[in-house]
Amino acid sequence: MKENPKSKLIRRDFFKKSAAGIIGFFGGGHLNIALGSQNNFKKPISPTDSNWSVINSQFILKKGITYMNNASLGMPPINVVDSVRSGYEKISKEPLHGKHKLQDRINNNVMPLLAKTFNVNKEEIILTRNASEALFLQTLGIVLKEGDEVVLSTQEHPAALKPWVHRESKDGVVLKYVFIPSPLVSKRDVIDRLMSAVTSKTKAISFCHVTRGGHKYPVKEIANVARRKGVATLVDGAQAVGQFPVDIKNLGCDAYSASLHKWILAPAGSGFLFVRNRSKNYFESPFDLKASTVQSYFNPPGTKDYPVRAAVGAALNFIDKIGLENIEKRCRYLSNHLKNGLKKMKDVKILSSDNPKMSAPGSTIFEKSNLDALESVKIFEDKIGFHIDEHQRDGHNAIRVSTHFYNTTSQIDLLLATLESI
Structure with missing residues (x-):
């Protein structure tokens, strides 16, 4: 039996409209991604524009927009978008089993990959909603008494300062602010300025790895000097991770907080807190007084945003394929x-x-x-x-x-x- 020519035209028109709809949804020029070729690229051989065009096609930014505010919020690639969508579908179709599958992926895939990316032990790191939450956890968790001093720079993010102001008001902790000029004079100047504020009462130095304005602090050198003085170092890495390789173990700091939804391009609402195993005695858990591990110290009980956390793995894989x-x-x-x-x-x-x-x-x-x-x-x-x-x-x-x-x-x-x- 021959097919009706009219039905061929109708079907052809349907496919044309469907393809146009897909292209429209993905912002134009992203049809190949919509049809499943995510991450189909090779490592770039140079930093010039021509070597990055295929990688740049992995994003679905709305036509007419140029995004140069990545330090506020990153632009996730399509594989991360798909991972989040897939996670919510799992929970919607099978709430309990879907949740367990995502938890397994987070524990068995995401956390080992996160630890490997930043060269830490899996037991030393937890996922958070953002750097701000991690900063609150480390600041409110460190053991301090009235009169103890904490050294801060004048270039800290407000989210990093707020919990310290809370400790100042609640516990009588003394905050000592150190002026750091823009641009930075030298690594030695930053170290000397911060260390000049350290006294016998100083218990911690809290500072950025990279400031909101892009100034890069010598974390390893500061941590080395502070350790010899018995002073804990708490680092805000929100603007560092994803711009360049970060080896937290090598940095030597006691705690490190970061967002993953900025330069790592993970879903909004993802970050982490690292606390070195040898340093956990500096802290007490706000959740469990009998806690014995870093994860039990700082990981609050309750349901998490599992689709978002599971999709962190997609972002880390994307970044790893390009190379930090x-x-x-x-x-x-x-x-x-x-x-x-x-x-x-x-x-x-x-x-x-x-x-x-x-x-x-x-x-x-x-x-x-x-x-x-x-x-x-x-x-x-x-x-x-x-x-x-x-x-x-x-x-x-x-x-x-x-x-x-x-x-x-x-x-x-x-x-x-x-x-x-x-």
Whole structure:
């Protein structure tokens, strides 16, 4: 029996409309991803744009938007989006069994991969919702009494300061703030400034690995000096992990908090807390007074967001396939391109160091005369659809541009041209 020619036309029209719908849903140019070719790329051989185009196609950013605010929230690739969706489907179809399957994946796959990525023991690390939660856990958990001193820099994120202010009010802990200039003068200067505030009453130093403005602190050197003085080191790594390789064991700090939904590109609402096994006696558990392991110290009971936590593995695999060393080179290549353009503008002051030992690869902060940083965020979005951020901190009226590997030099050129025209 012959098929009706009209039915062929109807079916052909259906497939055309279906394909158009898929392309529309994924923002155009992402049909190959929708049909299952996620992560179908090779490690880039150089940091130039042409070597990253296939990797950049793994994202579904809405057409007309250029995203340069990765230091606030990362842009997950499609394999991470699919993993979260799949996790919620498992729980929706089989609530109890789906939950158990996700828990097994987290315990048997995600946690070992997380520990391997940052070179720690699996027993020393727990998942959290973000760096802020991890910072609260480590700050509220460290054993301190009235009159004990804690040294902080003036460049800490508000989320890192808030729990310390709570300890100051509740427990009578003395907070000593140390001014650190922008850009950083040198590694030695940072170490000397922080250590000059240490006294016999100092119990901890709390500081960023990378600040909100992209300044990179010498964590290992600070931790080494502090350890000899019997002082605990608590590090905020929210802006570090994912920009470059981070070997926490080698850093030597006692605790390390981080977000995974920024530069690692994991789902929103994911982070971790690391506490070194040998350092757990510095802390007491807010959940279990009989706790004996790092995980039981800091892991609150109750149901977690299992689909999000399970999808952390997809993000780590994606980053691992590219290589953190390659990501660091690419991010540095892009930020150098931005800085070179900014240097040509007489009314712009760059606050980020050119020295890779003192600046993170991806974030750049700068001031432009007579341009309010907060207003500039809206100007760039309205004029050219660029998402950036302000950095009105530390006495600066700065603009922050955080470029990740999926940005391009042509996008940076457009940003520079627009900045010059304002």
